Amino acid sequence: MDDVVTDIPPPSRFMLEDLNNFTPPSHPLPSPFLVFSTLDYSKSFHPSLLIIAMSSPSLHLLHHLSSKTLIGTLVLPEFPFSGNSVEPSLSDKSCNIYALNDSDRLIMIALVQYSVTSERSHAVAKLLIGERIIPERVLILDSVQSRNFRGKLSPDDIFAVKLETSFERKSSDTGDSPLIKGLDYFPSGSVVDGLAAALLSRCQLKKIKGTLCVSWPHFGVSVMSLVKSLLLKGALAGINHSSDADLEDEYLRFSRSKDFHLDSELYT
Template sequence: MDDVVTDIPPPSRFMLEDLNNFTPPSQPLPSPFLVFSTLDSSKTFRPSLLIVAMSSPSLHFLHHLSPKTLIGTLVLPEFPFSGNSMEPSLGDKSCNIYALNHSDKLIMIALVQYSVTAERSRAVAKLLIGEQIIPERVLILDSVQRHNFRGKLSPDDVFAVKLETSLERSSDTGYSPLIKGLDYFPSGSVVDGLAAALLSQCQLKKIKGTLCVSWPHFGVSVISLIKSLLLRDVLAGISTSSDVDLENEYLRFSRSKDHLDSELYT
């Protein structure tokens, strides 16, 4: 008599891949798109400089930069507008685009306040650079990712380093770095995600591009560093809002963000 406990059970009537046939395929996400407030929504913008901010210090500084005008937004359908404030806020999940006229030149600023997945980074980079927005130069501001950095990182370290496209570094165009006095990203370290996609898009479109990454992710010292770099080399003559104590407000914002983030894991 067969031992029903120890005998090998008969094979299932379905293979594992057959079972997946009963699961409806997930719907593909709609493509991201740009919305501008101008009457001619198909207008092509040709700014002298496009600044794309993703790091917390750069977002905080540029959010308080004045005067600038909100002209559009980049919509990622997976991030609904519900929960966002009526006026632009650092707590929103959004990517607002601003215009800044400086020395008779147009500067555009994109504040990316949500985390773009690797699968969506290429599509977002193409929207921001080379289609409806064709900048002469691009500056990307991000933070150093600890797992991609070759070397030890201490919370007490405060620094910024850069990467540049070949056209930005070319001596044929009279090399004059957009941000001066910074070391290059150390060999063996890696940049990925949206920052890498944006820099690659600059390279493909033959646009002068600079990626500046800073460490640490939060702190008054790093926002002071980013502020000094931008006001010295990129936005000379531009001032932040006079009624804002930038460093103290950033300290309060960072503490509240750390508190909210910690509650997600309790």
């Protein structure tokens, strides 16, 4: 007679991988898409410069530019419009696109105010660059991700570095003014991933002059002042910018609220 206590139990009726057969497959997410205010839905835009802002300092700074005009938005279906304000706000989960007219040239600005997953990064990059928006040059503004940076990062460090496509670097060698002046290149051994990497790769693929500028830390008035200085000396030189006296005070309050929730391991 078998000993039901000590004998090895019989194998499960199901293999581990078979257990997922009872879980209905998730529905694929709808593709992201662009919506423009122009009535000509087939119109393409050919700006001399496209600025794509993702870092907190660049979003806060460019959101307050007084001379920009809202012309469209990039809709990512996993982020519903519910909860967004009627007027554009930094608290919205959105990606609004603006036009910034500077005499005879058109500058476009995309403010990416939600976190784009790696799986969706290439689809978003494809919409922003090379289809209906065909820029001559692209400037991408993001923050350094500590997990990808070779070396330790201290919250007391304030810096910005850049990466460029081969076409941007060649144009600088032939006399074109760089979009961001006086920056070192991203240090060897460090990497960039996510949407920023997808956007820069898209520029390289489409043979567009592209620059990625990443700053550290993620929040703070000092790093916002650094980004502002870089833009006004380079890509936005001569552009009328907001003179809101409360800009730095507002961002200081915003930075403190964000820093309070940051995990201390971020800086190790």
